Amino acid sequence: MNYFYFPLEEWTNMFVDDWLIPTLGGFFDGIRAMIGWVLDIVASILLWGPPELWAIIIIAIAWKTAGRGVAIFTLIGFLYLGSVDLWVEGMQTLSIVIVATIFSIIIGIPIGIWSAKSKTADRIIRPILDFMQTLPSFVYLIPAILLFGLGGVPAVISTFVFATPPCVRLTNLGIRQVPEDVVEAARAFGATSWQMLTKVQFPLAIPTMMAGINQTIMLALSMAVIASMIGAPGLGNIVLAGISRVNVGLGLIGGLGIVVLAIILDRITQGLNPKKT
Amino acid sequence: MKKIEVKNLTKVFGSHPKKGISLLQEGKSKDEILRETGMTVGVNRASFDVEEGEFFVIMGLSGSGKSTLIRLINRLIEPTDGAIYLDGDDISKMDKTALLNVRRKKLGMVFQRFALLPHRTILNNVEFGLEIQGLDPEERGKKAKEAINAVGLAGYEDSYPDQLSGGMQQRVGLARALASDTDILLMDEAFSALDPLIRKDMQDELLTLQEEWKKTIIFITHDLDEALKLGDRIAIMKDGVIVQIGTSEEIMRNPANEYVSNFVEDVDRSKVLVAENVMIKPDVVTTFKDGPRVAVRRMQEKGISSIFVVDKGGKLKGLLTIDDAVDAIRTNKWVEDVLIQDFHQTDPDTPLTDLIGVAAETKYPIAVIKNERLAGIIVRVSILSGLVLGKGENGVEESEDNIKQMVGDSITEDVKQGGEQS
Numbered sequence: 001m002n003y004f005y006f007p008l009e010e011w012t013n014m015f016v017d018d019w020l021i022p023t024l025g026g027f028f029d030g031i032r033a034m035i036g037w038v039l040d041i042v043a044s045i046l047l048w049g050p051p052e053l054w055a056i057i058i059i060a061i062a063w064k065t066a067g068r069g070v071a072i073f074t075l076i077g078f079l080y081l082g083s084v085d086l087w088v089e090g091m092q093t094l095s096i097v098i099v100a101t102i103f104s105i106i107i108g109i110p111i112g113i114w115s116a117k118s119k120t121a122d123r124i125i126r127p128i129l130d131f132m133q134t135l136p137s138f139v140y141l142i143p144a145i146l147l148f149g150l151g152g153v154p155a156v157i158s159t160f161v162f163a164t165p166p167c168v169r170l171t172n173l174g175i176r177q178v179p180e181d182v183v184e185a186a187r188a189f190g191a192t193s194w195q196m197l198t199k200v201q202f203p204l205a206i207p208t209m210m211a212g213i214n215q216t217i218m219l220a221l222s223m224a225v226i227a228s229m230i231g232a233p234g235l236g237n238i239v240l241a242g243i244s245r246v247n248v249g250l251g252l253i254g255g256l257g258i259v260v261l262a263i264i265l266d267r268i269t270q271g272l273n274p275k276k277t
Numbered sequence: 278m279k280k281i282e283v284k285n286l287t288k289v290f291g292s293h294p295k296k297g298i299s300l301l302q303e304g305k306s307k308d309e310i311l312r313e314t315g316m317t318v319g320v321n322r323a324s325f326d327v328e329e330g331e332f333f334v335i336m337g338l339s340g341s342g343k344s345t346l347i348r349l350i351n352r353l354i355e356p357t358d359g360a361i362y363l364d365g366d367d368i369s370k371m372d373k374t375a376l377l378n379v380r381r382k383k384l385g386m387v388f389q390r391f392a393l394l395p396h397r398t399i400l401n402n403v404e405f406g407l408e409i410q411g412l413d414p415e416e417r418g419k420k421a422k423e424a425i426n427a428v429g430l431a432g433y434e435d436s437y438p439d440q441l442s443g444g445m446q447q448r449v450g451l452a453r454a455l456a457s458d459t460d461i462l463l464m465d466e467a468f469s470a471l472d473p474l475i476r477k478d479m480q481d482e483l484l485t486l487q488e489e490w491k492k493t494i495i496f497i498t499h500d501l502d503e504a505l506k507l508g509d510r511i512a513i514m515k516d517g518v519i520v521q522i523g524t525s526e527e528i529m530r531n532p533a534n535e536y537v538s539n540f541v542e543d544v545d546r547s548k549v550l551v552a553e554n555v556m557i558k559p560d561v562v563t564t565f566k567d568g569p570r571v572a573v574r575r576m577q578e579k580g581i582s583s584i585f586v587v588d589k590g591g592k593l594k595g596l597l598t599i600d601d602a603v604d605a606i607r608t609n610k611w612v613e614d615v616l617i618q619d620f621h622q623t624d625p626d627t628p629l630t631d632l633i634g635v636a637a638e639t640k641y642p643i644a645v646i647k648n649e650r651l652a653g654i655i656v657r658v659s660i661l662s663g664l665v666l667g668k669g670e671n672g673v674e675e676s677e678d679n680i681k682q683m684v685g686d687s688i689t690e691d692v693k694q695g696g697e698q699s
Contacts, residue, residue, distance in 0.1 A: 185392035188351055189406040189457065190381035199408070203396045 016146060028147045035099065035153045043095040043152075051078075051087045062264065066271030070264070077260035084253040086235060090261060093234030096152060096224040097217060097265070100159035104216045108164045109209070112171025113197065122172065129165040137162055137223060141230050155224060155232030163219040170212025174205030207273055214269040221262050235261070279362075280461065280493045281350070282326040286359035286369075288345055288517075291316025294357040307516045319345035321517035322359065327493055329460075332484075334496045334508030335519075342517035343497045347463050350495065351384045352376055363461075381410050385454030389466035391446040393438040399425065399449050400434040406457035417456075424456035425449075427486060444475035451483070455490065464496045468503065480506055501540050505529070513537050552632065553625035555660065556645045556653030559585055569605040569615075572597055583641055586616055591650040596620045596641055622646050625653075629660055636660045 021028075046054060055078045063071035081090045115122040140161055144154035178201045186200045228236025235257045242251025289297030289310075297316045300309075307318040320342045327333040337343040348354040350361055352368060361368040368379060385406070393402050401408075403424055407417035425431060428448040438446055447467060454462055468476045480503065487494060498504050504511045505525040512522045513536070521533035532538035567575075576584050576599050583598040595616025605615045620641040623632065632655065635643060642654040 179392075181388055181390050181392040182394060184353060185386070185388055186405075186409075187353055188380060188384070188386040188388075188463075189409050189453075190377045190379075191409050192377065195409055199405075200394065204394070 016143065021146070031157075032148045032153050035103075035148075035156050036151075038102075039095060039099050039152045039156060042099050043092060046091040046095050047088065051082060051091075054091070055082075058264070062268055062271075066267045070267040070271070073267075074264050077264055080260060081257055084257070086238065086253065086257045089233070089235045089238055089254075090257055092152075092232075093221070093224050093236065093258070094261060096155050096159060096227070096232060096234060097220045097261075100156045100163055100220045100224065101213070101217050103156070103160045104164040104167050104220070105213060107160075108167030108212075108216070109171050112168040112209075112212075113175060115168065116172045116175035116201075117193075125168065129168055132161055133165045137226055138229075141227070145230050150231035152232055154230050155227030158227055158230070159220050159223040162223040163216045166215035166219065167209075167212045170215070171205065171209050174208030174212070175201045177208060178204045210269070210273040214266065217265050217269055218262065221258070221265060225258055278329045279326045280329040280331070280364065281495070282360075282362040283350070284324050284360045284362070286320055286323045286346070286349055286361060287357050288319035288342075288349055288354060289316050289357045290319055298358050318342075318517045319354070320349060323514075323517075323519050325512055325519060325522055327495060329493055330487075330491050332487060332494045332496065332507055332509045334498060334504040334511045335514060336498055336501055336504040336508075336511055337514030338499055340516075341514040343499075343514050344465055345517075346514070347465050347495060347497050351380055351386065351463060381406065381457065383459050384461050384463055385457050385459035386463040387447070387450045387454050387465065387467040389469055391438070391443075391450045391470075393446060393449055393453075395438055398435050398437060399430065399441070402438065402449055403452045403456050405453055410457070420458070421452070421456050424452040427455060427490070428452045428482070442475075444471050444479060447471060447479065451486075455486070459492075461493045461495065464494060466497050466499065469499065476503070483507065513540065551625065551629060552623050552627045552643075552645050552655060553653070555629065556625070556655045557659070559587075559644075559651050559654050569597075569602045569610075573599065573602045573606065576602070583617075585642075585644060585651055585654065587651050593622070593644055593646060593649075593651045596644075617641070620644060623655075632660050 055075070059071050059074045059078070062074040078087075081087050111125060115125045137158065140158055141154070144158045148154040148157055182200060182204070183196065186196050191199065224232065224234060225236035225239065228234060228240045235254050238254030238257070239251050242248065242254055287298060287301065288294075289301075291297060291314065293314070294316070297310055297314065297318060300314070301318065301321055305313075307321065310316055310318055323342075323346055325333075335343045335346060345354055349356045350368070352371075356369050359369065363379065363383060366379075368376070371379065394405065397405070400418070400421055403421040404417045407420055412420075422431075422434070425434060428451050430445065430448050430452065433441065433445070438449065441449065447470075450467070468479050471479060483494075484507065486492075496504075496507055498507075505528075508525065510522060510524055511528055512519045513528065513533075514520065515536050521528060521537050523531075528537060529541050532541050572584055572586075576582065581599075583596055586594045586597050588594055594613070595618050597616055601615040601617070605611070621635045621639050621643045623635075623643055623645055625645050625647050632643060636655075636657045642656045644651055645653040645655060
């Protein structure tokens with residue numbers, strides 16, 4: 001089938017090496033510095049003080065949002081993380097997830113609102129989201145290294161790319177789902193578009209948006225593990241070490257640690273969803 | 278004083294609305310325009326005015342453009358052509374800020390499906406319009422409470438809409454519109470989603486509220502009974518055109534065209550109840566072989582003061598009162614000698630209205646005779662309740678069976694009470 005050669009590979013490399021990095025290098029350095037700074041803050045907060053402090057705080061949050069059962073599970077999970085000596089790695093993974101999720105929410109929700117309000121925006125954004133979700137994650141690990149080097153920052157970036165789409169999509173959906181007659185009523189009473197958004201559409205969209213944020217966190221966790229391949233610290237690293245050394249036990253304790261974190265995060269974010277009495 | 282003046286208001290939905298306007302001016306009909314251009318004429322050069330404090334009803338079937346028309350007034354739908362003067366200012370020419378101000382201060386609206394905010398309490402829902410206007414919380418709470426009291430929902434301030442019945446939710450919708458204290462209320466089929474009895478209550482209350490709060494109301498409905506009951510004046514719409522404007526009397530007496538007269542006839546037909554509709558089965562009749570003692574006992578059993586007497590073939594012989602029956606026992610007379618004949622007889626097809634006079638005069642039940650047999654009896658109250666229930670309040674949709682049922686019940690009551698009194 002090769003009637004002609006399509007040098008996409010060479011062009012891409014030329015574009016990245018000869019134009020992207022020289023021209024926008026400063027810009028990427030800025031992003032790197034900013035994300036690195038945020039990541040450092042979150043990681044050092046989570047690793048500040050004795051692990052017991054954070055364990056108690058997170059268990060309390062779990063109890064408050066998701067009930068006693070989840071709190072007990074959290075306690076058992078944390079005892080496990082401590083007993084296999086993976087507390088630090090767990091918190092490192094958690095800090096990448098938290099930072100990536102924060103960026104996903106900060107950027108994803110406004111884009112979701114925009115695409116709910118404008119058909120044109122929706123038409124442009126939708127294929128980009130499809131692209132972000134279907135492109136194999138390993139593919140953008142490579143440019144992430146090129147542009148941001150190794151370590152936590154490229155991990156946050158690639159996690160952000162992977163985890164943002166559900167946040168955008170479900171914000172969009174949540175706002176579009178607001179009943180037409182309620183929107184019409186708000187208009188009839190003289191609401192501005194900002195009032196419409198803040199007093200009507202946003203509050204009614206929150207349950208759907210929370211489902212999106214939950215999805216974002218879950219995807220962020222899975223990507224934060226894969227990102228260990230580009231030097232992200234955390235539980236993924238343990239699993240990676242287990243694979244490279246064919247150490248089944250090491251892989252298992254790392255993998256179980258990820259499962260524990262995933263379940264805790266999932267239950268807590270689901271519990272955050274406002275329940276009507 | 279004219280509160281609202283609507284002049285040539287037109288809405289054409291489609292790709293080239295301006296072309297639709299010129300086609301309308303050429304005299305093409307809604308159907309022709311749809312066929313030729315694919316555009317839909319929502320409202321076709323509607324003109325009317327509403328006086329201050331007037332209750333103006335716009336009536337039409339679905340698709341007649343009435344809901345579009347009411348939305349053109351506060352520009353929830355942008356007019357294609359024409360003008361809406363509110364206190365002399367043309368709403369259709371207003372910029373965004375002025376329009377928002379008019380919506381906030383002058384045009385309250387109530388919706389068919391209530392359109393309440395499910396995440397807010399009743400109090401916060403009622404406050405919505407005031408909150409949009411930027412009033413401080415204390416003042417808007419005060420005004421909202423006033424409105425909630427006015428619609429009779431005091432005590433429900435902290436409930437959520439889904440905890441309330443449909444009728445109560447619409448009260449909240451009404452309170453929300455009242456709280457903003459606008460001069461004008463736009464009501465889009467406000468009571469159509471409610472069941473008939475609740476609808477009647479709401480109509481009554483709305484009339485009371487209007488008297489108290491002196492609102493100018495533009496009310497949309499597809500129900501002519503509702504229109505006749507509520508409207509000071511009624512505009513009837515068909516295919517986007519206002520075909521007639523007038524008081525209930527004018528419209529009933531002098532329908533502008535066939536469309537309107539069809540409507541009115543429809544109402545009349547459902548309104549004209551005949552004797553047969555309200556009569557009850559004469560299940561308390563002594564046949565001739567029974568003596569006065571049997572008659573007395575049967576009257577005691579049923580708690581009535583008189584009873585019709587028929588022969589074996591069911592032919593009516595006369596009316597026996599309890600006094601005469603007792604007399605007959607004492608003087609040992611035969612029932613036939615004491616029967617009264619001065620009661621009124623009627624056909625099953627006699628309109629109820631013709632029986633009003635009779636009912637006022639006679640103290641006995643009216644006998645309904647069909648094929649020379651006693652088919653049923655009518656007591657006074659059944660005529661009155663038939664007129665009341667049949668007319669207006671319950672709407673055309675109310676099935677005849679239902680009316681019969683209700684009337685029947687009240688007759689039974691009446692028979693018993695009448696028996697005790699006389």
